[in-house]
Amino acid sequence: MPHAPGPVSRALREAPPDQLVEAADRAVRSALDASRTDVFIADYRISGLWPVLDPELPDAGFLACHTVAQRCFSSQQPVADTDERGRCRLYLPLTVWGERLGVMLIELDRTPDAGTVERAADIAGDLAVALRAADRETDRYRRVRRRERLTMAAEMQWDLLPGRSVAQAAFLLAGQLEPAYTVGGDHFDWSVDGDRLTVTVLNGAGSGLAASLLTAVSVNAMRNARRSGGSLTEQAELASDTIFYQHRGARHVPTLLLELDTRTGRARAVDAGSPHLLRLRAGAVDRIELEQQLPLGMFAEIRYAAQEFEVAPGDRLFVVSDGVYAAEPAGREAYGGRAMARAMRSTRLQPATEAVGTVMRELHAYHADVDLRDDAVVVCLDWRGSAGHDGGWQR
Known part of the structure; x- marks a missing residue:
């Protein structure tokens, strides 16, 4: 599927550094007709992945996400998790120049085809570059990364x-x-x-x-x-x-x-x-x-x-x-x-x-x-x- 990731890249460039994840959420919902997104960031010890958009996610929901997200983070490959009703959670590595930052979650009401996965991976790549640059301007993502002082x-x-x-x-x-x-x-x-x-x-x-x-x-x-x-x-x-x-x-x-x-x-x-x-x-x-x-x-x-x-x-x-x-x-x-x-x-x-x-x-x-x-x-x-x-x- 031919695509132009320009609108998402533009949304990330125009967003304040502490609002990148919200900007990506809006852009992905529009571009891929997604029902939900989140970003999980690896902590300093790389012992876990922690949500940015929904830090109060109930434990059961977080653990269900975390297991598949960890598999995506370790393999550095997209991982799809589809339920019995055909709804799909697509996990994509957030990586820039080999630096593993975390994982992006995109929830869809359908099983994505190869073109949709490729487009989602491009968006995750754009977000990873933006997140790395934003670390110089905001503490938000570093706060998620640390689990203690x-x-x-x-x-x-x-x-x-x-x-x-x-x-x-x-x-x-x-x-x-x-x-x-x-x-x-x-x-x-x-x-x-x-x-x-x-x-x-x-x-x-x-x-x-x-x-x-x-x-x-x-x-x-x-x-x-x-x-x-x-x-x-x-x-x-x-x-x-x-x-x-x-x-x-x-x-x-x-x-x-x-x-x-x-x-x-x-x-x-x-x-x-x-x-x-x-x-x-x-x-x-x-x-x-x-x-x-x-x-x-x-x-x-x-x-x-x-x-x-x-x-x-x-x-x-x-x-x-x-x-x-x-x-x-x-x-x-x-x-x-x-x-x-x-x-x-x-x-x-x-x-x-x-x-x-x-x-x-x-x-x-x-x-x-x-x-x-x-x-x-x-x-x-x-x-x-x-x-x-x-x-x-x-x-």
């Missing part, structure tokens, strides 16, 4: 993040911070520029607001060098000098800097401290051994060297902070000893966006679901190969 340190960390996932034909990248509502200094950052993907993971020093401030200085120094055309080593060196001349060696930040040529799979890395780099290939998890150099900010004028290694199509790379690798709850062996590798192997058939959650859930289970004693970061990168698919390789 953030600490000041966590507020700063989440605002500093580039997102929680990003995708192109050649790769899928995702990351997660825990404990989501109280995280202090652990952090990740990334940037996509042509065929170059840059990823940094910081094992934040200290706790609370002081840790988040140190991380913010480190991340922005590396961004400053990167945005000025600086190499991976220059990014590390500017951040290190900035931290040292502010704290004179009393504070430092273990950091892993990684750069991947998404065309060839050639990777370069600077291991400035403790984050661990692991590879899942053919069902086996192996640590990629790098020369461990001094953490950022330990001494003045530190010079760093980058190492190179190859990534094969279908490879999955994990970067984890010490809060994951070295976690030793209740006197047990470190999570990174054996349990972490088992968790990583169990993600073999999951996309990177689901894999980070699996590793984190297993970490919580390893702690017997008590609060984590240290910040934890998991970043997962799948390189599909220059053709943009994994060609059937098994991890």
Whole structure:
């Protein structure tokens, strides 16, 4: 069915940032003759999806929606749920550049044909772009996203993040911070520029607001060098000098800097401290051994060297902070000893966006679901190969 999504896009552009969901509701009712819509947004821990238009939805109705919405969110595919009277609930992923925001619900009095589903998916795509842009102008959607109050340190960390996932034909990248509502200094950052993907993971020093401030200085120094055309080593060196001349060696930040040529799979890395780099290939998890150099900010004028290694199509790379690798709850062996590798192997058939959650859930289970004693970061990168698919390789 030929269609022109112009009217819906126009309605979203003209709507105030805090009224995007209402504007989409009106536009979808008109364009698709829908009886109801809603938007579900993923919370900070990606443990649930929460309604925006109807936050007081009765529990039974919410749970019925939530189960199917979660399936749509996980699969990133439209999911239709039709009742015995032929009424259909159509769930569509709200995703922009690989960043999973949530799910859009559209209720119809009929089973939609392929053209209607395609048109609805276009509308959901337009809404996802608008929602991401609106986050700079309104707090409404962030309020839905948080299920409890953030600490000041966590507020700063989440605002500093580039997102929680990003995708192109050649790769899928995702990351997660825990404990989501109280995280202090652990952090990740990334940037996509042509065929170059840059990823940094910081094992934040200290706790609370002081840790988040140190991380913010480190991340922005590396961004400053990167945005000025600086190499991976220059990014590390500017951040290190900035931290040292502010704290004179009393504070430092273990950091892993990684750069991947998404065309060839050639990777370069600077291991400035403790984050661990692991590879899942053919069902086996192996640590990629790098020369461990001094953490950022330990001494003045530190010079760093980058190492190179190859990534094969279908490879999955994990970067984890010490809060994951070295976690030793209740006197047990470190999570990174054996349990972490088992968790990583169990993600073999999951996309990177689901894999980070699996590793984190297993970490919580390893702690017997008590609060984590240290910040934890998991970043997962799948390189599909220059053709943009994994060609059937098994991890």
